[in-house]
Amino acid sequence: MPTVSMTVNGKSVSAEVEPRTLLVQYLRESLGMTGTHVGCDTSQCGACVVHVNGESLKSCTMLAAQAEGADVTTIEGLANGDELHPMQEAFRENHGLQCGFCTPGMVMSALDLVQKNSDPSEQEVREWLEGNLCRCTGYHNIVKSILAGAQALKG
Amino acid sequence: MTGTGIGASVKRVEDQRFLTGNGNYTDDINRPGQSHAWILRSPHAHATLKSVDTSKAEKADGVIAIFTGADMAADEIGGLPCGWQIHNKDGSPMLEPGHPPLAHEKVRYVGDQVAIVIAATRDAARDAAELIEIDYGVLPAVIDMDSALAGGTLVHDDVPNNRCFDWEIGEKDAVDEAFAAADHVVSIDLVNNRLIPNAMEPRAAISDFDRSTSQYTLFTTSQNPHVIRLLMGAFVLQIPEHKLRVVAPDVGGGFGSKIFHYAEEAILTWAAAKVHQPIKWTAERSESFATDAHGRDHESHAELALDKSGKFLGLRVATKANVGAYLSTFGSSVPTYLYATLLAGVYTTPAIYAEVQTVFTNTVPVDAYRGAGRPECTYLLERLVTKAAREVGIDPVELRKMNMIQPDQYPYQTPVALMYDCGDSPATFASALKASDYAGFEKRRAAAEKSGKLRGIGISTYVEACGIAPSAVAGALGARAGLYESAQVRVHPTGSVTVYTGTHNHGQGHETTFAQLVSESFGIPIDQIEISHGDTDQVQFGMGTYGSRSLAVGGPAILNACNKVIDKAKKIAAHIMEADVSDIEFADGKFTVAGTDKEMAFGEISLAAYVPHNYPIEEIEPGLDENAFYDPLNFSFPGGAHICEVEVDPETGDSEIISFTAVDDVGRVVNPMIVEGQVHGGLAQGVGQAMLEGCVYDDNGQLLTGSYMDYTMPRADDLPNFSVATQSVMGASNPLEVKGVGEVGAIGSPPAVVNAILDALAPLGVEDISMPATPLKVWQAIQESSVRQAAE
Ligand code: FES
Ligand code: FES
Numbered sequence: 001m002p003t004v005s006m007t008v009n010g011k012s013v014s015a016e017v018e019p020r021t022l023l024v025q026y027l028r029e030s031l032g033m034t035g036t037h038v039g040c041d042t043s044q045c046g047a048c049v050v051h052v053n054g055e056s057l058k059s060c061t062m063l064a065a066q067a068e069g070a071d072v073t074t075i076e077g078l079a080n081g082d083e084l085h086p087m088q089e090a091f092r093e094n095h096g097l098q099c100g101f102c103t104p105g106m107v108m109s110a111l112d113l114v115q116k117n118s119d120p121s122e123q124e125v126r127e128w129l130e131g132n133l134c135r136c137t138g139y140h141n142i143v144k145s146i147l148a149g150a151q152a153l154k155g
Numbered sequence: 156m157t158g159t160g161i162g163a164s165v166k167r168v169e170d171q172r173f174l175t176g177n178g179n180y181t182d183d184i185n186r187p188g189q190s191h192a193w194i195l196r197s198p199h200a201h202a203t204l205k206s207v208d209t210s211k212a213e214k215a216d217g218v219i220a221i222f223t224g225a226d227m228a229a230d231e232i233g234g235l236p237c238g239w240q241i242h243n244k245d246g247s248p249m250l251e252p253g254h255p256p257l258a259h260e261k262v263r264y265v266g267d268q269v270a271i272v273i274a275a276t277r278d279a280a281r282d283a284a285e286l287i288e289i290d291y292g293v294l295p296a297v298i299d300m301d302s303a304l305a306g307g308t309l310v311h312d313d314v315p316n317n318r319c320f321d322w323e324i325g326e327k328d329a330v331d332e333a334f335a336a337a338d339h340v341v342s343i344d345l346v347n348n349r350l351i352p353n354a355m356e357p358r359a360a361i362s363d364f365d366r367s368t369s370q371y372t373l374f375t376t377s378q379n380p381h382v383i384r385l386l387m388g389a390f391v392l393q394i395p396e397h398k399l400r401v402v403a404p405d406v407g408g409g410f411g412s413k414i415f416h417y418a419e420e421a422i423l424t425w426a427a428a429k430v431h432q433p434i435k436w437t438a439e440r441s442e443s444f445a446t447d448a449h450g451r452d453h454e455s456h457a458e459l460a461l462d463k464s465g466k467f468l469g470l471r472v473a474t475k476a477n478v479g480a481y482l483s484t485f486g487s488s489v490p491t492y493l494y495a496t497l498l499a500g501v502y503t504t505p506a507i508y509a510e511v512q513t514v515f516t517n518t519v520p521v522d523a524y525r526g527a528g529r530p531e532c533t534y535l536l537e538r539l540v541t542k543a544a545r546e547v548g549i550d551p552v553e554l555r556k557m558n559m560i561q562p563d564q565y566p567y568q569t570p571v572a573l574m575y576d577c578g579d580s581p582a583t584f585a586s587a588l589k590a591s592d593y594a595g596f597e598k599r600r601a602a603a604e605k606s607g608k609l610r611g612i613g614i615s616t617y618v619e620a621c622g623i624a625p626s627a628v629a630g631a632l633g634a635r636a637g638l639y640e641s642a643q644v645r646v647h648p649t650g651s652v653t654v655y656t657g658t659h660n661h662g663q664g665h666e667t668t669f670a671q672l673v674s675e676s677f678g679i680p681i682d683q684i685e686i687s688h689g690d691t692d693q694v695q696f697g698m699g700t701y702g703s704r705s706l707a708v709g710g711p712a713i714l715n716a717c718n719k720v721i722d723k724a725k726k727i728a729a730h731i732m733e734a735d736v737s738d739i740e741f742a743d744g745k746f747t748v749a750g751t752d753k754e755m756a757f758g759e760i761s762l763a764a765y766v767p768h769n770y771p772i773e774e775i776e777p778g779l780d781e782n783a784f785y786d787p788l789n790f791s792f793p794g795g796a797h798i799c800e801v802e803v804d805p806e807t808g809d810s811e812i813i814s815f816t817a818v819d820d821v822g823r824v825v826n827p828m829i830v831e832g833q834v835h836g837g838l839a840q841g842v843g844q845a846m847l848e849g850c851v852y853d854d855n856g857q858l859l860t861g862s863y864m865d866y867t868m869p870r871a872d873d874l875p876n877f878s879v880a881t882q883s884v885m886g887a888s889n890p891l892e893v894k895g896v897g898e899v900g901a902i903g904s905p906p907a908v909v910n911a912i913l914d915a916l917a918p919l920g921v922e923d924i925s926m927p928a929t930p931l932k933v934w935q936a937i938q939e940s941s942v943r944q945a946a947e
Contacts, residue, residue, distance in 0.1 A: 018278065034180075034182075035175070035177065037356070038357075039357070039407075039440065040440035040863055041440045041441055041862075042862045042864055044864065045355060045863065047355060076176040079174075079175050084171075088175070091174055092166055092167070092174060095167065097174065098663070098664070098836060099173075099354070099356070099405075099406065099407045099408040099661050100169070100170075100405065100662070101178075101180065101355040101407030102355050103173050103174060107174065122876075127871075127872050129872070130870055130871070130872060133868050133870065135353055135354055135355050135410065135836075135840075136355075136408050136662045136836045137835060137836055137839075138836045138837075138839030138874060138900075139835075139869075139871040140835040140839075140874070141832055141835065
């Protein structure tokens with residue numbers, strides 16, 4: 001089995017995996033980083049969103065081998081110790097999560113939106129979330145969280 | 156004051172772990188030496204299993220074992236049980252055909268379990284499953300309820316006409332008389348569309364068997380681990396409770412779909428003892444679509460009798476409900492006691508009669524999905540009442556008002572068994588009308604018309620029943636379980652507290668809300684309180700979380716246990732402070748002696764309870780740890796009014812929700828932030844049912860909506876911001892005065908949306924539209940009506 005190496009949340013990692021292993025499986029099964037979730041088998045739910053080389057990406061759409069040498073950030077890499085990242089804090093403050101299953105993908109996706117558009121409108125947030133499903137919140141408080149997170153990040 | 160008691164929008168305790176990727180969902184768990192399972196499922200909706208040959212697959216790389224229905228039958232494994240027995244009109248019990256966990260001799264829906272392959276990796280198990288050779292004797296499938304009832308093809312050979320039961324409620328004669336005396340009769344035919352629950356976390360399980368102790372462990376994505384332990388242990392696998400531990404860790408949403416005892420749980424637990432190693436199984440989303448119990452799926456004909464003035468005189472309802480291929484755990488109670496008992500709605504209709512036939516088809520079992528029976532009931536009533544307003548020529552607001560139960564009529568005995576304990580529908584209705592600026596609607600309609608859009612406004616006023624109980628009443632109606640809840644409140648020596656609750660948190664925020672109850676009761680901040688749930692080895696017993704029962708039934712159990720702690724603590728305080736117990740007062744976390752300045756903190760008393768050096772040992776035992784079981788006096792009855800405003804583009808059929816207003820009476824609100832979130836989520840599912848979601852099987856029983864490409868889940872840009880408010884009459888049947896909020900959004904909203912779309916289309920002569928009201932359906936309705944009008 002080939003060895004795949006990359007940087008995840010600032011740390012160099014490597015593991016032997018079957019060639020068909022997806023990036024999300026590599027993270028969850030090889031590295032035991034279970035914060036990134038799998039909610040579908042058709043690349044539509046967004047529970048698996050991570051950042052690869054600074055851009056959000058559904059980690060079920062990429063083979064681990066394709067991420068060889070890449071710089072990956074997952075939900076586990078955001079907080080500074082116990083101190084939440086401002087976007088995580090905005091979700092907590094605005095009740096942007098219920099069961100928490102979609103949350104890692106939502107937060108990672110939101111961060112990519114904000115780095116592309118630091119002052120999004122409500123409609124822009126709703127459109128951006130096209131690839132992220134949530135069954136619990138009705139999105140109302142997720143949208144509110146992201147708008148608040150964007151403002152917090154603008155400082 | 157702690158600031159974390161009842162009524163505070165405390166930020167959620169559980170969020171820290173979810174936001175940092177440290178949730179502990181079933182698929183996140185791995186057991187040492189674990190193997191992986193793949194379930195081979197039937198590709199046919201209806202077929203005999205002529206032969207199942209696993210020999211080639213058994214030799215494949217990594218395969219540990221393969222089991223089929225024949226293996227389970229050889230071990231005399233029982234069928235999956237149904238938890239509620241319904242009786243036919245003639246008093247005979249419903250028909251309950253066997254439900255083997257692994258199909259034996261016959262498969263009855265696409266997705267039915269045929270074999271389990273256990274291997275070193277999931278991929279190896281899946282690859283090997285493809286080598287299993289099955290000779291299916293394909294049979295015609297029966298999918299729609301009318302064909303099923305006609306007989307011919309039988310899903311179960313011992314169920315004639317595929318009819319599970321034929322049940323009735325209410326006074327048929329009284330209703331016939333009401334109709335005979337009526338000035339107007341309005342009738343409607345409705346389909347309540349079949350839905351696929353789609354909790355974002357797919358179902359998963361890990362089983363384990365310890366040979367040295369004969370102890371089984373099952374981790375599972377369940378809303379009620381103790382119920383699974385009871386059903387699977389006692390009815391399917393014959394494992395006594397003390398040898399079976401069921402753990403439901405963090406669960407990524409349920410909405411009903413994770414209440415039920417599923418075949419995979421029994422198959423994995425049984426197989427773990429055969430292979431002597433843990434087995435892990437996680438569903439793919441396609442499997443969730445094809446095998447999680449679906450929701451709704453009713454066809455109804457309803458008639459409303461009115462007098463000249465518009466007063467409702469009688470209601471007659473005939474419903475067919477699809478239960479799928481097998482009776483799921485609560486599949487029989489949903490279209491009966493959770494549905495037809497609410498047909499009075501918020502109205503004083505004096506005579507009601509309903510009959511319900513449930514039908515087996517070659518589709519996945521149908522069971523409770525958020526709202527469970529009450530959305531079906533509310534949709535029927537609110538569509539019918541709106542239609543009546545139009546036909547009789549009375550304003551829909553006025554017609555509702557003149558028929559509503561008035562606040563001074565509570566407790567209100569309906570003609571269909573339930574006694575509403577309290578409520579004030581006119582008040583929530585008035586508030587919703589005001590908040591939605593109902594009065595200003597015609598102006599907005601005119602403005603929209605100028606830009607070529609059709610505006611409509613739709614109303615739904617509803618009541619629902621949750622926290623099903625008391626157990627004795629539910630038992631008399633056929634429930635095969637109690638419906639109480641339990642709590643243990645363990646005060647530790649230094650005064651921090653762990654609460655063990657039999658309910659289960661899968662997004663509802665119990666770890667926060669329940670801690671607020673204890674914070675209020677003991678006067679300590681919530682960071683001193685931990686809520687523990689989900690593990691049958693830790694929690695004494697419980698019925699779990701469904702039917703908006705957790706706070707209404709589980710909450711009082713916690714409160715009662717807290718009160719027992721306080722009673723005992725007062726005795727300790729009296730002893731130490733040398734006072735009479737009757738003089739001990741407890742407030743803000745301090746025990747004081749009335750009329751003196753003596754006081755002891757909560758933590759001092761708890762320490763004394765565990766270090767009983769100066770202690771009334773002859774009167775009470777050491778320790779501060781109390782249990783309570785709570786069985787409510789009645790259901791609780793949340794209700795309210797939902798008003799939806801839409802704009803339809805007549806060129807494309809596209810409907811957009813412009814505003815959605817919900818004013819709900821949920822009783823006492825413990826955490827307003829969480830309550831609003833629950834309403835938002837319910838509304839989204841209601842709007843999803845009304846406009847987007849619909850399960851479709853083809854005539855051969857193939858699921859056409861088996862992925863997110865085919866089944867429309869509500870997305871962020873499909874939904875509006877919701878305007879939600881609570882306006883409560885305090886609950887009358889439990890000491891916390893709470894009612895339940897988990898389902899109100901999904902119950903009240905669908906008819907508000909559809910009524911709004913029909914109101915928008917009314918000028919074009921469109922009279923009916925079925926859910927989901929997709930752009931295609933709206934556009935077709937517009938075309939058909941214009942063709943019809945041109946012909947007239
Ligand atoms: S798991 Fe659903 S999009 Fe990746
Ligand atoms: S919080 Fe449960 S799916 Fe989004």
